[in-house]
């Protein structure tokens with residue numbers, strides 16, 4: 001039900017960042033991707049977009065994708081169907097108000113996901129639910145730059161989706177790990193694309 005990668009032989013990889021936009025760390029991540037000429041996907045929290053609208057607009061202006069990560073970051077499996085719908089639609093509405101765009105992809109907070117949430121996400125909103133290959137990198141727990149790199153570098157492979165966080169607390173380890181990883185990706189000939197670009201590519205090859 002959750003997509004961690006797509007089948008492709010092309011050297012493309014999707015870096016994703018959850019929980020922003022954050023006034024300290026989102027600009028640093030955006031600067032890194034601008035320097036390397038890559039694109040990323042930011043699964044933003046609706047409330048955070050309202051708080052930092054200029055960062056959401058900057059991400060979009062620089063060619064990145066914004067995805068839905070709910071409005072207040074609850075575990076959706078704890079909510080009623082109506083509350084799930086509200087979380088997703090208010091987030092989408094906040095992002096639209098700030099940026100003018102309709103979000104097309106979704107990542108569940110805490111990967112809290114079940115059949116009920118899945119049917120709302122796909123049937124009502126039409127979002128693919130996006131996972132990641134490097135779940136055990138756990139950058140959010142500040143395990144050290146080396147740990148984040150080690151548990152992500154093996155997944156620098158064709159069609160991989162990688163997860164990091166640009167929001168909540170001190171994300172300086174993430175910034176340094178991502179700096180190293182995107183240079184490794186570029187050295188190995190990988191193009192860094194958005195999740196929607198990755199999905200389109202797979203669809204074309206089916």
Ligand SMILES: [Zn+2]
Pocket residue numbers: 018019069073108109110
């Ligand atoms: Zn999150």
